[in-house]
Structure formats: structure tokens, C-alpha cells
Amino acid sequence: MSSLKVYNSIKRQKEEFIPIYPGHVGMYVCGPTVSGESHLGHARPYITFDVLFRYLTYLGYKVRYVRNITDAGHFEEEGRDAVDKIAKGALLEKLEPMELVQKYTNLFHWAMLRFNNLEPSIEPTATGHIIEQIEMIKKILEAGYAYEVNGSVYFDVKKYAGNHHYGILSGRVLEDMLETTRELENQDEKHNKVDFALWKAAPPEHIQRWPSPWGDGFPGWHIECSAMSRKYLGTQFDIHGGGMDLQFPHHECEIAQSEIAGGELMARYWMHNNMITINGRKMGKSYNNTITLRELFNGTAKELTQAYSPMTVRFFILQTHYRSTLDFSNEALQAAEKGLARLLAANELLQAMPYVQGEGTFNEELDKQVRTWCAEIPGFMNDDMNTAKVMANLFELTPVINSLKSGQIKMAEISEETFTILKNTWKVYLVDILGIVGERQADDSKLDDVLQLLMNMRKEAKARKDYATSDKIRNQLLEMGIQLKDEKDGSMTYSIV
Structure with a gap:
């Protein structure tokens, strides 16, 4: 198998990727907290x-x-008043938590699916693995690295740091954290301000609650990923991924609790993508510039001047190395839209083009250059997934493809073998690995007919006061x-969002 190197955040350097079990890879990526709509930060x-x-699958793993x-338990550390984000969202939207x-x-x-993600x-789900989380908390308590107070269980960070390397991933120093951590209301039940909840006692009004040895409650955020990754990938697995914003506290806490419960570092390679900014500013609710994915696709966010297709966004993200900061702006997205159209058009031409030698003289220099551009691409992918350089070489090849189609470059100027390499390189790297494909075009007339039928059914349901069906x-x-x-x-219209 090819020699893939990845940047290991925990070692702060690129390392050759060698899986624990030859030919097999276990990879865990922190998924979304579904208390609200997915936003631009989830795309990357x-x-x-x-x-x-x-790419790992392509390499044969x-x-x-x-x-x-x-779907439960994601809250900021706020003492006994910690608010479960799912429960809070359900109250705001007047829905059952599981409905939300x-x-x-x-x-x-x-x-x-619209991003063409596999x-x-x-x-x-977190709610589907409450038993596993409780069992893991029991192990941590038995090892003496957690304590129970008033039905809540906290991880003892200070004790862990005395015997282990707390801050191994984020580089944080516990002494500094103890000095700078802000005072929060009702922190008195913790031994130290930096301790984090493994289990929270549920107040009477809390809807999401499960029985445990410590009373009815709900899990802490960090324990969920540790328990689920361990169940499906074992006490140690190959790759743990996520955004750089999760390095601390989430991943640091995962490492600590998993080491106590399992006896070893939970993942060998930690990979983190960098952050997204919007027009040069950090994206966040406090800046009032969070863009949901639906707003991105339909262009309704105030920061946008138009709608951008999911494939334009995918292309734009992959044009920058995943460990570099990525700034979203209308100008950059519009440029990406044009660049995507060029690559897709070139690929469509190339895949439909047969090799017919015809007139012309073999051009050794051109043939060698085409092969070089194609041959460099696997090396870029093996160098910590440098999709930006892959894209750059595809753009170098685009004029060659267009010229072959127009006849400015005669087919005889490159060998049939080189042409086959060119064709396969585009198919494998643009489509199969980068996942860049043409936008699916709906048949508008059929869509109108189907939607008209559904709108009529909804109108009939409302007329008979069947509001549930409506x-x-x-x-x-x-x-x-x-x-x-x-x-x-009284009429009904629709729009694609």
C-alpha cells in the first residue's frame, strides 16, 4: 500500500500512517450535536x-x-445548572427532545448527501449507548479518578494530571488553567474548577433522563464519544478526527477518561481540520455571522449575495489544505463556482473522448509534462492529503484537455498510454477521491407534477382538519x-431551499 503521511496533532508532526492491524483502519470522527441546524462550520x-x-479505501484498506x-448531554460546564443543549432546543421549539x-x-x-459525502x-447515537457510558464511568470511579456528588459524577483532572500527561493534545498546562478558569455559579460541588462532568443529575423538570447507579440523570458530552468509539473500534484505534475547536476541551477530556478506562491512548493519530472565517472574521453566534447549510444553498444569509451549490462549497473547501484557515467570502465562492465549472466541463470532455491518433507528430515534451502532472498527484495525496495541490495539477491539465478536444493539440502528440493515464487520473482523483461531481439536475416538469399532487393532498388534509397529515x-x-x-x-407555492 502507498506510503501515506498524515499530520498527527498529538505529536505535532507528520508521520507515516501505519494502522494497528495491517489492511484495516478504524476511524472515529466527532459528529454533530443535533440541537439545531447544521451550519457552515460542519461542512469542512x-x-x-x-x-x-x-482515499484510505482507494489505497486498499x-x-x-x-x-x-x-443527541443528548452536550452542555458547557456550568456546575449543577448545566443545560443540555438538546433539552434547551426542544423547549424553545416546543418539541419533544427526540422530535427535535x-x-x-x-x-x-x-x-x-448534497455534498456527495459517503x-x-x-x-x-449518544442516547443509544447510555449503558456503555454508565459502564465506562463505573470503571473510572473504580480506578479512583472520578467522584460522585449529589447524583453527579465528575472526572478528577488534578489527580489525573499528577500521574499522566494532561494537555498532551492541546498543549495546555493545568496550573495555568487553574489560575485562569472563570468562576461559575454552583461550582462548589466540584473538587477543582477544571473537573468535567461524566454524568449529571437531572433536575425534576429535565425531560431527557436515564436511571444510573447515582440516580436519574444524563451523560456528559465527552464520555459519549469515548464510549461509542470504544464499543465499535476498541480501546485503541487508528484515527480520531474533528475540527481544531474540539482539541480542547473535548478531545483532551476524551483522552484522559479513555486512558483510565482502557489503559492506553485511545487513538494513535489525531487529525484536525482548521477553522472557517467569514470575510476575515471568526464564525460564531457571538459575531452573528453563523450561516446554516440551507442558507448557504439558497443564498438567504445576509452575508451572501447569491446561492451556492453544495458542490461549489465542496470544491472551495478542498482547494485549501485542510489544516489551513479557510475564509468564506462571496468573491472567493464566485471564483470557486467558475473553477468548478471548468474542471467539470474538462472532465466531461475527457471521459467522452476516444483516443484516435489521426494526424500530427508525437510531442515528447508535452507527453512527458502530462505524465509528470498526473504522476505528482498521488504524492500530493500521500503528503497529508494535500487536496489543494491535487486541484492545482488538475487545472494545469485542463487546457491540454480542452486543446485536445478543439484540435489545437493533435491526439498523436501524446501516446495512447499517456492519454489513458490522463483519463484514469481525472476519474480516480477528481470524482472517486475528491468526490467532485456534476450537480444533479431535476426534471423540472416531473418535479412540478409530483409537488402539485402533494400540495393538493395537503390542501385536502387541511380542509378536513387533518393537521397532522398536513x-x-x-x-x-x-x-x-x-x-x-x-x-x-389560499393557493400554495414551493421553493427549493
Whole structure:
């Protein structure tokens, strides 16, 4: 198998990738917290690790790719008043927690399919693995690295740091953290401000709750990923991935609790994609510049001047190395839109083009150059997935393809073997590995007929006051990216979102 090197965040250097079990790769990537709509920040890690999944598979590995769904327990550390993000979202939207979870899980899946992301091998949910989390917490308690207070269980970070390397991934120093960690209300039940919750006691009004040896409660955020990765990949596996924002506290806490429960470092290679900025500013709710994926696709966000297709976004993300900061702007996305069109058009021409030698004289220099550009691409992928350089070489080859089609370059100027290499390189790297494909065009007339039928069914349901069916039609169409609108005159219209 090819010699792939990846940047290992825990070692802070590139290393040759050698899996624990030859021919097999276990990879875990932290999935979304489905308390709200997926946003632009979700696009980069899941496209990045989709490409890694594709490339490892292409290299011949049998990959088990596990990407979880956090549907309970994701909260910031706020003492006994910690608020579960799922429960909070459910209250705001007046939905049952699992209703909220299903709604946003469906929208997440819809967006991932539009990005042409492959489905993971296993997609476990936090609520489906409460037993595993409880068992893991028991092991940590038995080892003496956790303590129970008022029905909540906390990990003892200070004790762990006394015997292990806390900060091995993030580079944080515990003493500095103890001095700078802000005082939070109701922190008195923790031994130290930096301790994190493994299990939280549920107040009477908390809907999501499960029985445990410490009373009814819900899991902490960090324990979920440790328990699910361990169940499906073992106590140690090959790759743990996610965004750079997860290095601390999430991944650092995962490492600590998993080492105590399993006795070894949970993953050998830690890979992190860098952050996204929007017009040079960090993206976040505090900056009021978070763009949901639906807003991105339909152009309704205030930062956007137009809609951008999922494939334009995928192409734009892969034009930059995954460990570099990526700045979204209308100008950059519009340039990506044009670049994508060039590559797709060139690939379509190339794949339909037969090798017919015809007139012309063999051009040794051109033939060698085409082979060189193609031969460099595997090396770029093996150098920590440098998709930016892969794209650059494809752009170098684009004028050659266009000239072969127009006749400016005669087919006889390159050998049939070189032409086959060119054709295969584009198919394998552009389509199979980078996942760049043409946007699927719907047959508008058929779509109109089907939607008119569904709108008529919804109108009939409303007329007989069957609001459950009416809402179901509207909501399920919305999950597929089609928004219905009731007009004042009683008619109904739709728009693609």
C-alpha cells in the first residue's frame, strides 16, 4: 500500500500512517450535536474526513468509519445548572427532545448527501449507548479518578494530571488553567474548577433522563464519544478526527477518561481540520455571522449575495489544505463556482473522448509534462492529503484537455498510454477521491407534477382538519429541501431551499 503521511496533532508532526492491524483502519470522527441546524462550520470536517475515508479505501484498506450523532448531554460546564443543549432546543421549539433530534438529524443527512459525502460505516447515537457510558464511568470511579456528588459524577483532572500527561493534545498546562478558569455559579460541588462532568443529575423538570447507579440523570458530552468509539473500534484505534475547536476541551477530556478506562491512548493519530472565517472574521453566534447549510444553498444569509451549490462549497473547501484557515467570502465562492465549472466541463470532455491518433507528430515534451502532472498527484495525496495541490495539477491539465478536444493539440502528440493515464487520473482523483461531481439536475416538469399532487393532498388534509397529515407533508418536504408557502389567496407555492 502507498506510503501515506498524515499530520498527527498529538505529536505535532507528520508521520507515516501505519494502522494497528495491517489492511484495516478504524476511524472515529466527532459528529454533530443535533440541537439545531447544521451550519457552515460542519461542512469542512465532514468533507475533509469523507475525502480521507475515500482515499484510505482507494489505497486498499478496509475502513470502519464511525461518526456519531450527539443527541443528548452536550452542555458547557456550568456546575449543577448545566443545560443540555438538546433539552434547551426542544423547549424553545416546543418539541419533544427526540422530535427535535430527528428533525435536525434528517436535515444533517440531507446536507451530507448534497455534498456527495459517503455514509459512515456506523453512525451511533449518544442516547443509544447510555449503558456503555454508565459502564465506562463505573470503571473510572473504580480506578479512583472520578467522584460522585449529589447524583453527579465528575472526572478528577488534578489527580489525573499528577500521574499522566494532561494537555498532551492541546498543549495546555493545568496550573495555568487553574489560575485562569472563570468562576461559575454552583461550582462548589466540584473538587477543582477544571473537573468535567461524566454524568449529571437531572433536575425534576429535565425531560431527557436515564436511571444510573447515582440516580436519574444524563451523560456528559465527552464520555459519549469515548464510549461509542470504544464499543465499535476498541480501546485503541487508528484515527480520531474533528475540527481544531474540539482539541480542547473535548478531545483532551476524551483522552484522559479513555486512558483510565482502557489503559492506553485511545487513538494513535489525531487529525484536525482548521477553522472557517467569514470575510476575515471568526464564525460564531457571538459575531452573528453563523450561516446554516440551507442558507448557504439558497443564498438567504445576509452575508451572501447569491446561492451556492453544495458542490461549489465542496470544491472551495478542498482547494485549501485542510489544516489551513479557510475564509468564506462571496468573491472567493464566485471564483470557486467558475473553477468548478471548468474542471467539470474538462472532465466531461475527457471521459467522452476516444483516443484516435489521426494526424500530427508525437510531442515528447508535452507527453512527458502530462505524465509528470498526473504522476505528482498521488504524492500530493500521500503528503497529508494535500487536496489543494491535487486541484492545482488538475487545472494545469485542463487546457491540454480542452486543446485536445478543439484540435489545437493533435491526439498523436501524446501516446495512447499517456492519454489513458490522463483519463484514469481525472476519474480516480477528481470524482472517486475528491468526490467532485456534476450537480444533479431535476426534471423540472416531473418535479412540478409530483409537488402539485402533494400540495393538493395537503390542501385536502387541511380542509378536513387533518393537521397532522398536513404538517407531515410540509415538514418532510422541508427536510428534502423543498419549502411550501401558503399564500393569502389560499393557493400554495414551493421553493427549493
